[in-house]
Amino acid sequence: MILYRDGYTPPIALIFFACACFAKQVHVSWDVGYVSVNRVNQNTFNAIGVNGRLPIPPVYATVGDTLVLDVYNSLNVTTTIHAHGISQNGTSYMDGPAMVTQCGIPPGGSFTYRFNLMQAGTYWLHGHDRHQNADGLRTPLVIYDRHNPYDYDDEHMFVFEDWYTNSFEYQLNRTLDITQPPPPRSNGFGLINGFNGNDTAPISFEPGKTYRIRLINMSTNQWFQFALPGHRMFIIETDGEYTERTEADGIELSPAQRYSVLVTAHDSDRFNYQYKVTMNTDLNAPVPGSVIPVYHGLVEYHRDSPLRAANEFAQKITFVNDIAINSLKMEPPLPVDRSISVALGNSLFSTGQRLFHFDGIVYSPPKVPSLFTALTMGNQAMDPRVYGPQTHAIVLNHLEVVEFTVHNPTSQAHPIHFHGRSFQVYGFGPADNDPLANTTIAPVIYNNVAPLRRDIVVIPGHHHARIRFRADNPGVWLMHCHIDLHSAMGMVLTIVEAPDVLQRRNNIPEDVVQLCQSQNIPTEGNAAGNWGLDMTGLPTPPTLA
Numbered sequence: 001m002i003l004y005r006d007g008y009t010p011p012i013a014l015i016f017f018a019c020a021c022f023a024k025q026v027h028v029s030w031d032v033g034y035v036s037v038n039r040v041n042q043n044t045f046n047a048i049g050v051n052g053r054l055p056i057p058p059v060y061a062t063v064g065d066t067l068v069l070d071v072y073n074s075l076n077v078t079t080t081i082h083a084h085g086i087s088q089n090g091t092s093y094m095d096g097p098a099m100v101t102q103c104g105i106p107p108g109g110s111f112t113y114r115f116n117l118m119q120a121g122t123y124w125l126h127g128h129d130r131h132q133n134a135d136g137l138r139t140p141l142v143i144y145d146r147h148n149p150y151d152y153d154d155e156h157m158f159v160f161e162d163w164y165t166n167s168f169e170y171q172l173n174r175t176l177d178i179t180q181p182p183p184p185r186s187n188g189f190g191l192i193n194g195f196n197g198n199d200t201a202p203i204s205f206e207p208g209k210t211y212r213i214r215l216i217n218m219s220t221n222q223w224f225q226f227a228l229p230g231h232r233m234f235i236i237e238t239d240g241e242y243t244e245r246t247e248a249d250g251i252e253l254s255p256a257q258r259y260s261v262l263v264t265a266h267d268s269d270r271f272n273y274q275y276k277v278t279m280n281t282d283l284n285a286p287v288p289g290s291v292i293p294v295y296h297g298l299v300e301y302h303r304d305s306p307l308r309a310a311n312e313f314a315q316k317i318t319f320v321n322d323i324a325i326n327s328l329k330m331e332p333p334l335p336v337d338r339s340i341s342v343a344l345g346n347s348l349f350s351t352g353q354r355l356f357h358f359d360g361i362v363y364s365p366p367k368v369p370s371l372f373t374a375l376t377m378g379n380q381a382m383d384p385r386v387y388g389p390q391t392h393a394i395v396l397n398h399l400e401v402v403e404f405t406v407h408n409p410t411s412q413a414h415p416i417h418f419h420g421r422s423f424q425v426y427g428f429g430p431a432d433n434d435p436l437a438n439t440t441i442a443p444v445i446y447n448n449v450a451p452l453r454r455d456i457v458v459i460p461g462h463h464h465a466r467i468r469f470r471a472d473n474p475g476v477w478l479m480h481c482h483i484d485l486h487s488a489m490g491m492v493l494t495i496v497e498a499p500d501v502l503q504r505r506n507n508i509p510e511d512v513v514q515l516c517q518s519q520n521i522p523t524e525g526n527a528a529g530n531w532g533l534d535m536t537g538l539p540t541p542p543t544l545a
């Protein structure tokens with residue numbers, strides 16, 4: 001068992017001495033490259049790390065700081081970085097998704113991300129080109145608050161990842177190749193704080209102290225559950241948004257979700273305990289006959305105290321539904337100006353492949369990054385058609401309150417992420433156009449008091465979810481499933497928010513334009529690089545079979 005992992009040691013000085021005195025610049029330099037790792041004793045594919053390391057050290061900052069992230073690309077393909085959950089208000093061009101808000105950084109090229117961190121909470125940085133996050137390009141981004149609404153004495157962090165024996169590219173290509181049998185299915189291996197879940201490190205508790213425990217699921221595919229048997233825990237944060245203090249037996253996180261919980265240690269150090277981490281393979285089409293991986297680690301009060309093992313306590317965990325949690329601000333549901341309904345799916349297409357989609361549209365990137373189309377098409381930028389048939393663009397008006405109802409008529413849960421914002425999770429109910437959906441399996445439930453906010457909502461199979469937000473962030477933002485195989489196979493759409501306001505601001509930095517021009521990628525015109533609605537040159541999209 002490894003006792004010290006420098007990559008995940010919280011910087012105590014930052015926690016206790018971060019004062020309201022000075023906003024600072026947090027400068028991080030990343031050389032993104034291939035690293036040879038053997039994280040679960042049987043895997044040696046070329047993973048993607050930073051500065052020759054994997055796991056990548058987390059980034060810590062304080063609200064008001066500016067993050068300056070220099071990226072040099074040592075890979076032999078393009079790369080980009082996305083700050084997950086950071087709203088990028090005014091800096092849409094720093095959001096990261098390749099061919100949406102920027103061009104990929106070419107091999108041997110570099111680019112500097114620079115943006116203000118105006119939100120306290122638990123976030124993460126990850127690759128947003130070619131799903132390089134799945135091969136390791138991901139790490140926590142913790143932003144400390146200047147005035148914590150909740151008191152606590154210290155922090156611990158648990159970062160969960162799934163890890164596979166092949167690269168994401170291999171898995172995707174094999175899945176898409178209908179001339180070959182599908183690749184062998186695997187639940188993967190659970191990693192905790194960058195290491196094999198079976199080697200979980202102990203955490204220490206001092207009697208009487210209260211701990212904030214940050215939980216981050218950076219997985220591509222798997223849900224994780226966390227419990228501290230023998231202790232009470234209270235949710236205070238969902239995806240960077242404070243919540244009312246809400247008691248929970250345990251926490252379940254979909255890919256890309258984050259939570260913070262408060263746990264107060266027992267008054268005496270007479271016993272040690274265990275934390276319990278379960279990789280919940282049941283939610284994502286379990287591999288038949290597979291065993292659910294469960295990992296235990298020590299909660300150490302005193303080196304010599306006897307252990308009260310996790311299995312001495314009640315095993316049944318009831319997870320708290322999003323609807324049952326109120327936001328700390330106690331903001332009531334926003335009054336809706338406009339309702340938009342979309343349906344996700346997994347269907348057979350004209351290519352003979354089973355693909356993922358919203359409303360029968362399989363996303364593929366445009367020839368001009370959508371943000372440049374929004375900036376250069378004049379009045380036509382308000383017409384969703386100029387973004388091309390394969391980006392599934394939805395244009396929002398500045399400051400309107402939008403309710404999205406996202407229907408999931410599949411049998412599988414999908415974690416749906418919006419770039420550029422958090423949103424209110426207003427309610428759930430049965431999916432439309434789904435013969436298996438009804439109010440018994442998917443009761444209609446709303447939070448009419450003060451819905452929590454978050455940036456990833458899990459829509460269980462045969463359900464719909466209703467989410468609300470005010471369109472107060474002009475920019476181009478993806479909405480997509482955060483299961484990487486699903487988004488890689490089309491479950492992505494594009495939200496173009498207030499292109500008229502974006503054009504008036506006209507603040508795109510020259511180096512963002514240069515990044516495209518140095519690779520001969522057009523920076524004006526519609527999705528095909530033409531004017532008007534002429535889409536000549538774009539590939540023919542697959543259609544529902």
Ligand SMILES: [Cu+2]
Pocket residue numbers: 413414415481482483486487491
């Ligand atoms: Cu999905």
